[in-house]
Amino acid sequence: MLEKTFTPAEMEARLYAEWEERGFFKPGGKPKAEPFTIVIPPPNVTGSLHMGHALNNTIQDILVRFERMRGKDVLWQPGTDHAGIATQMVVERLLQKENKTDRRSMGREAFLERVWAWKEESGGTISRQLRRLGASCDWSRERFTMDEGLSKAVLKVFVQLYKEGLIYKDKRLVNWDPKLLTAISDLEVVQKEVKGNLWHLRYPIEGSDEFIVVATTRPETMLGDSGVAVHPENEKLKHLIGKMVRLPLVGRLIPIVGDDYADPEKGTGAVKITPAHDFNDFDVGKRNELRQINVLDQFGKILIAGNADFLEAADVPAETMALNGLDRFEARKRIVEMFEAQGLLDKIEPHTNQVPHGDRSDVVIEPWLTEQWYVNAAELAKPAIAAVEKGETSFVPKNWEKTYYEWMRNIQPWCISRQLWWGHQIPAWYAPDGTVFVEETEAQAMAEAERHFGMPVKLTRDEDVLDTWFSSALWPFSTLGWPEETPELKRHYKTDVLVTGFDIIFFWVARMMMMGLHFMKEVPFHTVYIHALVRDEKGQKMSKSKGNVIDPLELIDAYGADALRFTLAAMAAQGRDIKLAKARVEGYRNFGTKLWNAARFAEMNGVTHDPNYDPLAARVTVNRWIAGETARTEAKVRQALDEYKFNEAAGALYQFVWNVFCDWYLELIKPILTGTDEAAKAETRATTAWVIDQILLLLHPFMPFVTEELWQQTGSRKQWLIASDWPTYKGLGDARADAEMEWVIRFISEVRSVRAEMNVPAGAKIGCVLVSANSETRRRADAWENEIMRLARLSSIGFEDSVPKASAQIVLDEATVALPLEGVIDFAAEKARLAKELEKIAKDSAAIDGRLNNPGFVAKAPPEVLEESRERKAELEARKAKVDEALARLG
Numbered sequence: 001m002l003e004k005t006f007t008p009a010e011m012e013a014r015l016y017a018e019w020e021e022r023g024f025f026k027p028g029g030k031p032k033a034e035p036f037t038i039v040i041p042p043p044n045v046t047g048s049l050h051m052g053h054a055l056n057n058t059i060q061d062i063l064v065r066f067e068r069m070r071g072k073d074v075l076w077q078p079g080t081d082h083a084g085i086a087t088q089m090v091v092e093r094l095l096q097k098e099n100k101t102d103r104r105s106m107g108r109e110a111f112l113e114r115v116w117a118w119k120e121e122s123g124g125t126i127s128r129q130l131r132r133l134g135a136s137c138d139w140s141r142e143r144f145t146m147d148e149g150l151s152k153a154v155l156k157v158f159v160q161l162y163k164e165g166l167i168y169k170d171k172r173l174v175n176w177d178p179k180l181l182t183a184i185s186d187l188e189v190v191q192k193e194v195k196g197n198l199w200h201l202r203y204p205i206e207g208s209d210e211f212i213v214v215a216t217t218r219p220e221t222m223l224g225d226s227g228v229a230v231h232p233e234n235e236k237l238k239h240l241i242g243k244m245v246r247l248p249l250v251g252r253l254i255p256i257v258g259d260d261y262a263d264p265e266k267g268t269g270a271v272k273i274t275p276a277h278d279f280n281d282f283d284v285g286k287r288n289e290l291r292q293i294n295v296l297d298q299f300g301k302i303l304i305a306g307n308a309d310f311l312e313a314a315d316v317p318a319e320t321m322a323l324n325g326l327d328r329f330e331a332r333k334r335i336v337e338m339f340e341a342q343g344l345l346d347k348i349e350p351h352t353n354q355v356p357h358g359d360r361s362d363v364v365i366e367p368w369l370t371e372q373w374y375v376n377a378a379e380l381a382k383p384a385i386a387a388v389e390k391g392e393t394s395f396v397p398k399n400w401e402k403t404y405y406e407w408m409r410n411i412q413p414w415c416i417s418r419q420l421w422w423g424h425q426i427p428a429w430y431a432p433d434g435t436v437f438v439e440e441t442e443a444q445a446m447a448e449a450e451r452h453f454g455m456p457v458k459l460t461r462d463e464d465v466l467d468t469w470f471s472s473a474l475w476p477f478s479t480l481g482w483p484e485e486t487p488e489l490k491r492h493y494k495t496d497v498l499v500t501g502f503d504i505i506f507f508w509v510a511r512m513m514m515m516g517l518h519f520m521k522e523v524p525f526h527t528v529y530i531h532a533l534v535r536d537e538k539g540q541k542m543s544k545s546k547g548n549v550i551d552p553l554e555l556i557d558a559y560g561a562d563a564l565r566f567t568l569a570a571m572a573a574q575g576r577d578i579k580l581a582k583a584r585v586e587g588y589r590n591f592g593t594k595l596w597n598a599a600r601f602a603e604m605n606g607v608t609h610d611p612n613y614d615p616l617a618a619r620v621t622v623n624r625w626i627a628g629e630t631a632r633t634e635a636k637v638r639q640a641l642d643e644y645k646f647n648e649a650a651g652a653l654y655q656f657v658w659n660v661f662c663d664w665y666l667e668l669i670k671p672i673l674t675g676t677d678e679a680a681k682a683e684t685r686a687t688t689a690w691v692i693d694q695i696l697l698l699l700h701p702f703m704p705f706v707t708e709e710l711w712q713q714t715g716s717r718k719q720w721l722i723a724s725d726w727p728t729y730k731g732l733g734d735a736r737a738d739a740e741m742e743w744v745i746r747f748i749s750e751v752r753s754v755r756a757e758m759n760v761p762a763g764a765k766i767g768c769v770l771v772s773a774n775s776e777t778r779r780r781a782d783a784w785e786n787e788i789m790r791l792a793r794l795s796s797i798g799f800e801d802s803v804p805k806a807s808a809q810i811v812l813d814e815a816t817v818a819l820p821l822e823g824v825i826d827f828a829a830e831k832a833r834l835a836k837e838l839e840k841i842a843k844d845s846a847a848i849d850g851r852l853n854n855p856g857f858v859a860k861a862p863p864e865v866l867e868e869s870r871e872r873k874a875e876l877e878a879r880k881a882k883v884d885e886a887l888a889r890l891g
Contacts (some may be wrong), residue, residue, distance in 0.1 A: 002599060006592060006597075008561065046087050063499070092394070159624075177363065183370070196350075226293055343657060415463070417467070425462070429460065538868070618685075630656070634729060672684045758890070841883065
């Protein structure tokens, strides 16, 4: 007997352990079946489950469970990323907390031993948490981006790309973190709104009394200026193009160049150009052959003493040289004071702008000129662009292809070196004269050096490590055993679907496309499904600073994994962010409880699993109808999942389970189960058991725990639900039974709706008259009289030629359903109540229209506020239609 109360906690842990122990997550059991493969976006080894992970992995698990049931040989490849900066910071903080030492005192080798020890002890947290979500990955194949196999792949890729001329060293600008002392990727940079100033500085034009005024938010960078740009069509300033400026505080002569980058309508129309400290200026400098003069060190301090580039061709005043060693922000103050003292400060304006910060260090990031390793991404991007153009890989939703193209067609060299210790150390060795030897091992590098020099030489290895995204770019094939020709690689590459967020299309998806095509000569996946963001219930992005973060593990503790999974699936509409509220999860917990209670009701009424039942043999109308509804639901769910419309699949299941099966079928069969027709009773019990089985099969990918538990407890089964086949139906659906049951449901629903609209007391039983009913309607009314009267709370059903006075009316096909309400409700009071409600709706609608028609409000309001207003407007319009209908009935 099923327990009275459905309790997820004990059940979920027990079932998951059994699934994993029995090997249900492993591929290989169906060697002749079509393979289906997903690689998990590897979460950081430092990470814990957040709501983005919960959505991403729920979607993947729905797909793999669905395809597993459809008979495919499924591999869901799990693993974690070594997360260079994040992991190094975690261990450095631990060392600081333990008051032992720091990494530089320990030395590289000892520090890396400590990191590996931390990884073995604490690095599996997120993998354990994914199990709590129900993720059915093949954990026996779990990989790590620095395990032995992946390290071998990384070395091979780096060396091959270097020897093909696609990896090289260059001196370019990078995002430099002055606290962590490393280059970082754009993804690790967050823009923060900062209130500052716009300083207008006067630069004297050589050989005249004129000045050209430039505006800057970073005065300290002027020490590295090597030009001033003016738009060639700037009527006020274009006459200055070609002249020279004497750079204040420094004395360096720098040219005024004509360049489209200088916007005539912005600022002063003239832009100071500092190629070594601004990404846009770097490009302007390249176009106009301006010098690159770096004036900061790695700590963000002024570096001008002994700086040959800075000192060249300039007699720098002592006061300026005294800036050497100052922090950049202290230098900013001093430089502004010096400009003011020399009468060269034109004006200062308050200015708010977006300032880049390191997402982990929280310090202002500097564009910094430094020598790094780069990948020729433009060359690798060409086949990756063509593959999407030809449809070899498709994005869902399709609009993300535009984002992919825009980035790929304007791609910049990819900086792949990081000044860290934790990561894949770059396989490059330097001879004393600077000659570089790139090989997979030190022995190979030394052999190459000996061949080059004609004798053995001492080599020093490059201390930098590779960008984490470099190893992640190889994930779809390195995890399958490449560079070895493994059976898994042959069977499971290319993979099928990549499920990921839009924010890493550039950093990960595009790079996997490049690497997959270059080394495997085939795209890494045929579909990229881009899911939306999970926001809070007001539509705001979750953040710790706002205090609106929802912890998925807390929701699982409170409501169960099934409830969270179904909530996320039900809300995962393509292209729309998810507004998550705990109340929604609680609601879908109730959905699981509803199913559990339906199974208990069936069990208490003698319903048991019958392996020999054939729904095509059913003769009772309601049973033939529910069999057809089951088949139609399966078709909707299958089509929706094939099209990655998870919300539509979940919606079809919810509608069928809660509304069709629980609210209608179980209610309509109660008289049969308590009646005297034994044949009808036996058929109905068998049908009920069959429908519950189909529900468990169809719902399993979404709610795996409650469905498996019910499957185990409601009959003797040959196999577990997770290993059962997805259902297929032939011949189910009886048009006559469908029409009749649809009529009964409409009849009851319309009467219930009118009762609610007219404020008829819930306990009052009212009469009902069918007017102008044909013979088929009369037959149906007679056949279903008891059920209609019970469920619609009617005292009688009669037939008349005209509508009785004071009746609410419903059109039901050719007939009119009249509900005489004289003496049941006060018509005048009801009209007044409804009229008052219409007034309130009109007032609320006008207020919303006022906001939405106000250009100022629309321009400034956050997107979530606008969406909420539009949704509220739609709700009011729908309610107005209902009230108008109710008033018309009273008329």
